[in-house]
Amino acid sequence: MTEATANTIRINKPRQAIGEGPRTRFALIAIALVFLALMLIAPLVVVFFEAFSRGLGVYIDALAMPDTMSALQLTLLVAAIAVPANLVFGVAASWAIAKFDFKGKSFLLTLIDLPFAVSPVVSGLVFVLLFGANSVLGPWLADMGIQVLFAVPGIVIATIFITFPFVARELIPLMQQQGSSEEEAAVSLGAGGWRTFFLVTLPNVKWGLLYGVLLCNARAMGEFGAVSVVSGHIRGQTNTLPLHIEILYNDNKAAAAFAVASLLAMLALVTLAVKTMLEARFAGSLAAQRRH
Amino acid sequence: MRGGFIVLAAALALGACGGAASNEVTLLNVSYDPTRELYEEFNAAFTASYKTPDGKTVKISMSHGGSGKQARTVIDGIDAQVVTLALQNDIDVIARESGKIPADWRTKLPDNSSPYTSTIVFMVRKGNPKAILDWSDLARPGVSVVTPNPKTSGGARWNYLAAWGYAARQFGGDEAKIREFVASIYRNVAKLDSGARGATTTFTNQGTGDVLITWENEAYYTLTELEQGAFELIYPSLSIKAEPPVAVVPGNARKDGQLQAAEDYLRYLYAPEGQRIVAKHFYRPIDPSAADPADIARFREIEMLSIDDPVFGGWDQAQPKHFDAGGLFDQIYQPAR
Amino acid sequence: MTAAAPDGARRTSWRRRSVLPGFNLTLGYTLAYLSLIVLIPLAALAIRSASLGWTEFWAIATDPRIVASLQLSFGAAILAALVNTVFGVIVAWVLVRYRFPGRRWLDAAVDLPFALPTAVAGIALATLYAPNGPFGAFLEGVFGVKVGFTSLGVVVALIFVGLPFVVRTVQPVLEEIDRETEEVSATLGAGRLRTVTRVIMPGLLPAILTGFALSFARGVGEYGSVIFIANNLPFQSEIAPLLIVIKLEEHNYAGATAIATIMLVISFAMLFVINLLQAWSRKWFGHD
Structure with missing residues (x-):
């Protein structure tokens, strides 16, 4: 259908008839550019500008601080657990x-x-x-000597909850779109379930999968609200990078806060770059519908 | 199918063992809001010179926030071996509700376990444009006040009680008038932050309020660390002697060496070096002899009530009367619209 | 969906037979994991809320400060979603219909709020819109409007976090719109404006509404970016999620639970509406 439309347009060439005048066109582009520049680009620029506002020395000191390093480690650890957990879930859910x-x-x-x-x-x-002292589980966990709240497990579980749908939401529409005839053929030719999945399904959805993982990871590393509630804010132990940024900012160490923020901003830029690359190359195999 | 559960189990195990190196004892000090800079320097001094009897080094982690809120996180299970809070009642509550601290904790260290004291003062903007000199000026209509939330902050409870003590003297113990006076101050409150540092940020960075009621130490910190000359410190005619206490949490000192290290850590606060650092960070030391005289010269001698003054009756009476659910503060406080 | 079952396959009681393996394993795992991570924890909230009793719940729900915070959260979210709808449609239109240098970059930038942590956005926006920040000083100097540390700051933060939703729901639909109808409309003598408003917009409407609803839903619950740019004063700029945190810190679990329950119920209603919109859009326009 889309091809047919494209043909008709090419034959009849009524472009002017269905387009806007150059002035409207220019005005709309200008509005879009200015709006995005002010709302999206300016905050990004400010992060890097403020990060280096006190010079490279302060920037490097902020990143080399033991608390920053441990926050970075915790953030990576949390993402390293939450993302695979939700990846396995996403694949299972979309298959079913x-x-x-x-x-x-x-x-x-x-x-x-x-x-x-x-x-x-x-x-x-x-x-x-669920896990607090006056819950059902809390006292039992305390007797077992297991720390969940105000410790790493609580942060991991809250992050898994927040990033729960990301991979599934990316994969389900994509796998629905592709149907199951290829898999049925593979199975009827005698391939087992796992073999069918890895050799037939996975190659078809791998870019969508990667995209979902990417978004899941960005959110896992950047989550603030949920993690803030369960963290206990122990410096060097239960502060993730976003929480560490808040502490620095409220300690009147704005330059250091922005230095750490620039790490996460770079993560965001890498995420967007990979995503753009994936879309440019594999436009067809990415889900058309995007919701986060 | 088992993948996710294994991951969860691994996460739980990770939290259970904590991952500390064996030649190091780790301690968590859960403290109140304005002590950030104090304990940063104090911890560095302590860990540099200290070894446990069996030769291990100590690593100390910090968590800061409003004192009442911090006490709650200890009750809710945060793994703190040391608490350094803003007032006695918050440690009493931990002892009572969690059983992790013995009821007689105040007798374990000198001076009722308070290695430093402070008092409550005002911060105003440069030139004191609203002419705020004493508590009665805070009750005037049109004055915007910033003070933290007594439900979560310890400093906020000292602030409230200092105002109450002033009013009690002004009105000769007429409780209806005292209440009305304190209520009129809280009608002027623009925002109750959860801790003293948050209130400072609200006042300094966000430009909210004409006057900040705060710790003397926090006021000096703001004057020296932040924009010079933008703020002024005002001592009221009558204030309160705030005694922030410290205690070991034996119920959380389960690992080898933690109990001993925690006790030695707190005792170091009373040592000359500890007292010097305390004074440097604008807390009034118990023993000023080791402190820099310039640090001591800052503290103005003003009249201070004690929490044990009959007008308050100690924390055992003051906490339930004023701050527990349904208490006087709940009856008085209506956020400014 | 393409029919999976061959002709004559028997229908079991609740699912259609398929030759593919792994149904029990994957659905079982999905349900177990969903229950463990999402349903049981949310049930804990529901149970705690139910134990409050109706009178206590109602007393909390009608507390003026809580009502004010909910009004702000929902009001600011609606305002931000409206702004995002207008500009989001323009951005989507420009990205789909026009070719100009830098279009790719612009397209990529739209997803920034998905990728940038909210705390980072929060401190950046607070710096920009503070009274002494570049945008804040300009807005106050020229228009006399204070944005940073006011309730307007809340709206700005919510515009930031909600922007991609409208663009990303409208964009694919706009790409698929049949241009022939536009031509027909033009040939029949309709002006461009008339064609856009009468022919294109009705087709876009479900997507626009979905984008609005998603942007709104995200804004209502947003916390990280808002607390930095607002000064969080009760009755003025205190959002409902912040009030939950405050109640929690006061150890007022009843208060925190009640506000959370109100927000949750409204969020579920929103989710339901969004799913209805999408079902409607699928039925009428044949796309998701």
Whole structure:
């Protein structure tokens, strides 16, 4: 259908008839450019500008601080657990949902979306209610000598909750779009389930998968609200990079706060660059619908 | 199917063992909001010179926040071996509700376990444009006040009680008038932050309020560390003697060497070097002899009430009467609109 | 969906037969993981909330300060979503219909709020819009409007975090719109404006509404970027998620739980509306 349309346009060439005049065109482009420059680009520029405002020495000192290094390690650790966990879930969920028909499927989809709709602060609160001293689990965990709240496990679990839908949401529409005829052919030729998945399904969805992982990772490393509620803010121990930024900022160490923020901003830029590259190369195999 | 559970189990295990090196004892000091700079320097001095009896070094982590809020995180299970809070009641609550601190903790260290004291003062903007000189000026209509939340902050409770003490003297103990006076101050409050440092940031960086009620140490910190000359410190005619206490949390000192190291750590606060650092960071030392005389010269001698004054009756009476749910503060406080 | 089952396959009670393996394993894992991570924790909140009792819940829910914070969270989110809808549609239009230098860069930049942590955005926006920041000084000097450390700051932060939702829901739909109808409309003598408003916009409407709803839903719960740029004064610039944190720090679990429950119920309603919109859009326009 799209091809047919393109042909018609090429034949009839009524471009002027359905386009805007040059002035409107220019005005719209200008509005879009100015709006995005002010709303999106300016904050990004400010991060780097402020990070270096006190000179390279302060910048390097801020990054070399033991608290920064431990925050970086914690952030990487949290992402290293949360992203694979949600990756396994995303693949399993999209296989079940895209390759099979069953009752209650759209309800299940809504449930998977739930963490998107929950405020990060509420997500954190939920785990305080679950693991706090006056919860059911809290005293039991304390007797076992297991620290969840105000320790790494709590931060990991809250992050998993927040980034829960990212991979699944990217994969499900993509795998639905591709149907299951190829897999059925593979199975009827005698391939096992795992073999079919790795040799047939995975190559078809790998770019979408990578995209989902990328977004999941960006959010896992950048989550603030939920992690803030469960962290306990122990310097050098339970502060992730975003929490460390808050502490520096409130300690009147703005340049140091922005120096650490520039690390996360670079992560964001890399994420966007890889994403743009993926889209340019593999436009067809990425899901058209994007929701986060 | 098991992948996710293994990951969760691994995360739990990781939290359980903490991952400390064996030749190092780790301590967590859960403290109140304005002590950030004090303990940064004090911890460095202590860890540089100290070794446990069996030759291990000590690593100290910090968590800062409003004193009441911090006490709650200890009760909720944060793994603190040391608490250094803003007032006695917050440690009492931990002892009572968690059982991790013995009830007689105040007897374990000298001076009721308070190695330094402070008092409550005002910060105003340059030139004192609203002419704020004493507590009665805070109750005037049109004056915007910044003070933290007594529910979460210890300094905020000292602030409130200092105002109460002043009013008690002004109105000769007429409780209805005292209440109305304190209420009129809190009607002027623009924002209750969760801790003293947050309130400072609100006042200095965000430009909210005409006057900040705060710790003497926090006021001097702001005057010296932040923009010079932008703010002024005002001593009221009557204030309160704030005694921030410290205690070991034996219930959390389960690992080898933690209890001994925690006790030695707190005792070092009373040592000459500890007292010198305390005075340098604008807290009034118990023993000023080792401190830099210039640091001591800052502290003005003003009249200070004690929490044990009959007007308050000690924390055992003051906390439930004023600050517990449904107490006087809850009846008085209506956020400014 | 392409029919998976061959002709004559029996329908079991609740799912259609398929030759593919792994249904039990993957659905079982999905349900177990979903329950463990999402459903059981949320149930804990629901149970805690139910234990409050209706009278106590109602007393908390009608507390003027809480009402004010909810009004701000929802009001600012609506305002931000409206701004994002207007500019988001323009941006999507420009990206799809025009070719100009730097278009690729612009397209990539739209996703920045997804990738940039909210705390980073928060301190950057606070610096820009503070009274002595470049934008803040300009806005106050020229228009006399204070943005940083006011409730307007909340709106600015929510515009930032919500912007990509509108662009990214409208963009793919706009790409697929059949240009033939536009031509027909033009040939029949309709002006460009008329063609845009009468022919194109109705087709875009579901996507625009979905984008608005997503941007709104994100804004209501946002915390990280807002607390830096607002001065968080009760009744003025204190958002509901912040009030949850405050209640939690006061150890007022009942208060925190009640506010969280109100927000959760409204969020679920939003999610439901979004899913309806998408079902509607699929039915009418044949795309997601």
